[in-house]
Amino acid sequence: MHRLLSTIAISLLLVACHHHSAGGRSGGNADATFSPGITEADVSAHVKVLASDQFEGRAPGSVGEQRTTDYLIQQFQRVGLQPGNRGSWLQAVPFVQSSLQHADQAKLVVDGGKDKSELAFGSDMVVGSPANEPHAEIKDSPIVFVGYGVDAPDQPSNDYAGLDLKGKTVVMLVNDPGWNNQDPMLFKGRELTWYGHWASKFEEAARRGAAAAFIVHDAEAAGYPWNVVQTGWSGPQFSLPVSEDPTPRLPIAGWLTTAAARKLFADAGADFDALKKNADMRGFKPVELDARASIAIDSTISHGQSNNVVGELPGSLRPHEAVIYSAHWDHLGKDGNKIYHGAVDNASGVAGLLEIAEAFAHRKPKPVRTILFLALTMEESGLLGSHYYVNHPLVPLDLTVADLDVDALTVSGPSHDIAVIGYGQSDLDGYLVEAARTQRRALTPDMVPKGFFARSEQFNFAKAGVPVLYARSGLDLLDGGVTAGRKAYDDYIANRYHQPGDAFDPNWDLSGMVQDLRLLYMVGSKLSTGTTPFPQWKPGSDFRRPGTEAK
Secondary structure, eight states: OHHHHHHHHHHHHHHTTTOOEEEEETTTTTTTTEOOOHHHHHHHHHHHHHHHHGGGOOOSSHHHHHHHHHHHHHHHHTTOOOOOOOTTTEEEEEEEEEEEEEEGGGGGEESSOOOEEEEEBTTEEEEOTOOOOOOEEEEEEEEEEEOOOOOTTTTTTEETTOOOTTEEEEEEESSSSSTTTTTTSTTTTTSOGGGGGGHHHHHHHTTTTOOOEEEEEHHHSSSOOOOHHHHHHOOOEEOOTTTTOOOOSSEEEEEEOHHHHHHHHHHOOOOHHHEEEEEEEEOOOOOEEEEEEEEEEEEEEEEEEEEEEEEEESSSSSSEEEEEEEOEEEEOOTTTTTEEEEEIIIIIIHHHHHHHHHHHHTTOOOOOOEEEEESSSOOOTTTTHHHHHHHSSOOOGGEEEEEEEOOHHHHHOOBBBBEEETTSSHHHHHHHHHHHTTTOOEEESSSSSGGGGGGGGGHHHTTTTOOEEEEEEEOOTTTTHHHHHHHHHHHHHHHTSSSOOOOTTTOBBOHHHHHHHHHHHHHHHTTTSSSSSOOOBTTTOSSOOOOOOOO
16 A cells, blocks of 8 residues: 555656646636646635635625636536536535524523523624524523533433423533543543534434523633634524424524623522533533523525535546545625635635645546545535535445545644544544655644534535545644644634634645645545445444444
């Protein structure tokens, strides 16, 4: 394997030295050129276009979507891919859009045994209607603290034990049980599981019959500051129609700041911090508070369609088997004059997808297995584009070799390490180890335990049984080490993640991004050969291949 990957690496570097005319680039730059290989100049050019004001933040269902999908189709055509959906470049994804009306007037009223307070939208809480109800209301709904809001049959944890939640409002913590006391024997320690994802929590509360649910935000446990939650819930909310996703949905759901939660609990004569600590202990029991909640919201509900963009490089001998590369093209759009450019998240990943496609299209000989390049929609709305794809796969999932995901790549320069999000789950780690040796880099688990494995589009492939690889530069930068890497990461999360400031910067050092993309190309090249067996999930993993028995 090492000899093969070394040959692939050398070939990739050789083709990177030759440029050819692009035949036009969106935005009128008809004289632009791209390399057949993966280069900093090419990545930069794609990100600059995708994160430009002209693309208006790439919101689903918007003018920005049309410009984005047009650009992707143009680039797929230019490099020589074929339409991946039975002659079409697009896979239509239906959606329901819910827009909260008069958000500035929305108040969550908490009437406790000791005091009464009003929590305001934005500063104290955010709220919406996942069930897409035009008018949703609770009045004097009893409030119950359910810890982390998790019932996991394979864990000693049931935060809903003995509860009847009909008509009640639940308040719960973000992440998994054991997060705050770092109990390694509960769930996966500080690695977020699906149980700890906000969407899973709301689904479980709905399944239990709750009238409303609120998650208490904590920047460390969530992985992002409050302004990210505020931004995400201030615009239109997207969901798949019930016909595509029949999971239970709450009439009312949202988030509370920690300060608002403390006030709510104090109004009920309870100590939030003490109960939060108890929630990490085995045997935790839910607590009914001496408080009732009231809120009424109105939403405008509409139906529409967004699109996954699919390019295909047919396999020469085994075209019925496919390796997938995925990246989400969508971001948060615009709010008045503010554009959420989404340069790192995820114009960088889409640029990487295009660069890998370019490299494969110029590879000789052609891959034995088919390569699918999926630019997915509505990731920011709860991984909806990938959810739809795995329900309607263009290659059967049991014939899908793997999904290699490209999301939010580094712009801080090269690193000594390559971090795997979801490290230790599948055989794909071994392929990446071999590829990383060609760059004299070491594989590490993700050093930033923010739950990214359950927060990117590859997660739906994993849940459907397809082994996934989600990897990018680690924090140990060549220039400045871990200290510099963590500083750059923390600065991005605090000041640009899901904010208008996530914009293209010509001063970025993209050499680390290029290294990462070349590694992913090498792994996919190995998987695309007809002699390479399908990678498997490792014993003890949370997942298993379609049609196989759990190990």
